[in-house]
Amino acid sequence: MIPLLGPRDPLPPAEGGRADLGGLLAAGGGLAPERLLAAYRAGIFPWGTVDGLPLWYSPDPRMVLFPAEFRLTRSLRRTLRAGRHEVRLDHDFAAVIDACAAMPRPGQDGTWITREMRDAYVTLHELGWAHSVEVRMDGELAGGLYGLAIGRMFYGESMFARRRDASKIAFAHLVHYLAEHDYGMIDCQMHTAHLASLGAREIPRMVFLARLHDLTRIPRSPACWAGVTPDREW
Numbered sequence: 001m002i003p004l005l006g007p008r009d010p011l012p013p014a015e016g017g018r019a020d021l022g023g024l025l026a027a028g029g030g031l032a033p034e035r036l037l038a039a040y041r042a043g044i045f046p047w048g049t050v051d052g053l054p055l056w057y058s059p060d061p062r063m064v065l066f067p068a069e070f071r072l073t074r075s076l077r078r079t080l081r082a083g084r085h086e087v088r089l090d091h092d093f094a095a096v097i098d099a100c101a102a103m104p105r106p107g108q109d110g111t112w113i114t115r116e117m118r119d120a121y122v123t124l125h126e127l128g129w130a131h132s133v134e135v136r137m138d139g140e141l142a143g144g145l146y147g148l149a150i151g152r153m154f155y156g157e158s159m160f161a162r163r164r165d166a167s168k169i170a171f172a173h174l175v176h177y178l179a180e181h182d183y184g185m186i187d188c189q190m191h192t193a194h195l196a197s198l199g200a201r202e203i204p205r206m207v208f209l210a211r212l213h214d215l216t217r218i219p220r221s222p223a224c225w226a227g228v229t230p231d232r233e234w
Contacts, residue, residue, distance in 0.1 A: 004053070008226035014043040014058035014209060021191070023059030030054070031120035033127060040148055040155050041216050043187060044207045048112035063188040063195060067179040071199035072172065072234070074154030079165050080172060080234040086136045087173045089225035093125040096132040096144040100158035113158065121157070124148065128222030133170040133177075144168040145174065147186075149222075153215040154178055155187040171198060176232055177225075184215045 002021075003012055005028040017023035025044060029035060031054055039045060039056060069080035070163040072080075101113035125146075132146040143166020145159035154174075162169035177187065188200045188207075 002027055008092060009044065011044055011056060013120065014172070014185055017044075017060060017205070017206070018060030019060060021043045023057045025058045026185055028053040029056070031116055033120070033123055033129075036120060036124060037129065037148075037150065040150055041212075043205070043212050045155065045187075046117065047189075049114055049116070054117070057189075057213070058205065059190055061202035062205055062208040062210060063191045063200050065175070065186040065188055065195065065198065065200040067175050067183060067186070069199045069201070070172070070175045070179075073197075076146055076168050076172065077234050080169060082106050083118045084137060085142065085166070085169055087169065088136070090125070090136050091179065092141070093130065093132040093146060094122055095141055096123055096134055096146050096160075097158070099141065099144065099162070100146065100160045103227070121146065124202075126195055130155060130171045131225050135166045135173075136171045137163050137166065143170055145170045149183070149220075151216040151218040151220050152183045152211060153164040153185055153187070154183050156189070172234075187212075 003025060005011070005026050007030050007031055011029065012026055017025045027050060031046065044056050044058045047057050047099045048055050097113065097118055101118060121130050129150065130146060130148050132144055134144040135142050142163035143161040145156065145167060147154055147156040159167040159170060186193045191202055191226065196233040
């Protein structure tokens with residue numbers, strides 16, 4: 001039986017995520033900023049809704065990427081070196097999450113980014129917790145991603161690409177930025193071939209939670225990354 005949470009009910013421990021339901025832990029409780037931040041610090045994330053109630057997950061194993069293990073392929077390196085794109089951070093968060101919500105996903109009927117989800121993450125962005133990486137080509141938004149930063153931990157949420165390799169360009173710049181600022185781990189949530197090709201791998205939930213605890217307790221105030229345009233020699 002999956003717990004149904006009221007507005008003031010705390011989330012169950014992350015260890016209770018059910019393997020037979022993909023890590024589903026609980027439903028309900030709302031998407032207030034305090035609840036979302038508490039959930040991420042505890043290794044829990046919302047993914048989809050049922051009858052308007054958010055579903056909370058804690059899968060085992062957990063897909064993560066350690067910045068030092070990022071796999072830069074030859075083809076992606078060539079694309080990055082070609083420089084036919086512009087990358088910005090936190091320049092237009094709302095446009096990125098809207099594009100992620102509108103992007104068709106193989107095997108998915110619709111999007112889990114409902115209006116309530118969208119508004120909740122925009123609020124977290126305004127509070128300095130949620131961030132976006134945007135890739136522009138020929139003056140248009142071609143791809144990007146968004147997620148949360150807490151302590152030295154980054155939680156990836158969603159990415160999109162309207163042009164070839166645009167999401168990979170965004171991810172490469174994100175990893176570079178996080179490595180430069182001493183972030184220790186990127187939460188990729190669940191396994192995908194796309195993320196695995198970039199160096200992400202699965203680790204046991206208990207290992208993930210232990211590392212998460214160490215990384216999120218490091219004091220770091222929420223901040224906007226706006227105005228920072230990552231640049232490097234690839």
